[in-house]
Amino acid sequence: MKVDGSAYRTVWLAGDGWSVEVIDQTRLPHAFAVARLTDLAGAAAAIRTMVVRGAPLIGATAAYGMALAMRVAPDDGALREAGRVLFATRPTAVNLRWALERMTARLTPLAPAARAEAAYAEAAAIADEDVAICRAIGEHGCTLIEGMAAGRTPARPINILTHCNAGWLATVDWGTALAPVYLAFDRGLPVHVWVDETRPRNQGASLTAWELGRHGVPHTVIADNVGGHLMQHGKVDLCLVGTDRTTATGDVCNKIGTYLKALAAFDNDVPFYVAAPSPSIDWRLRDGVREIPIEERCGRELSEITGRTGDGGLATVTVTPAGSPVGNYAFDVTPARLVTGLITERGVSAATAEGLAALFPEGR
């Protein structure tokens, strides 16, 4: 996507041919900054501290982290250690494990001297494939939106509610849930996005709103609790969210609060679609609520909030009473029965084991 006229991906090989650059998402929306990753520790820290975040981007960055590790130490022990360090960064998005397993399977049979070059090539392939997957999800999702728009007066836009950030910043490019929105907008369909702020990290308010605004897509930021009210009043035509891990049976784990939106959508007959790239499907799991590890993060993400002050600086303030304990659960699971459909790169699937297996027979 373009930022101030220049095309950007979210992770790329730097001009020196070996270090890796990423958009520092902790600085958005107040500053657009690029961070340089030069070693395994730097790549792991970038994922852990959410300089990069979003399931597909976590996977791609981890793959480049393996390449950075192989550059300095390509022996079997270092390969195992790189996998261990990167795997420990974040527990919920399965794209991390998927990318590390793919890198390990590619590199292990090679002689150590050949591993660095192969690792960079495999990381680049993962990044390129993510772009193609997201673009395909965009096409399938756009067809859905086109179907909804057919026969409506142009004056009434399709209102899409999204949660967290599942746009291009969460992937290598295009996004998952927002890819259909970008394509629909580019093709002249009237779309408007309700953007959940997504406390506590505010990925909606700070990242989704920023992306949509840069692209010119009409949108409105709302507090996390507003969606149910809007649905009761017919102001949401479609919920469209991403996923950090989808079970083989169609349960969807996504940013905390997604489940409540799905419940409200179910109660109000609003279609609830999940943009689900195949690397975020965990074919080993069948019961998302019981089996998916839910990340718990530092309580300060909830008890403090950072924003821009009137004089243009940044300030962090505390919003809870001193001493009040804080629970910061980062994800929840939406059971498959609440999901209208999964928009994958191979088409839209029912959120069922049969539906997914029909599209991805190799997944079993």
Ligand code: MRU
């Ligand atoms: O904690 P984050 O910001 O990594 O969480 C991201 C999300 O929950 C996204 O919605 C999800 O990764 C799907 S993104 C394409």
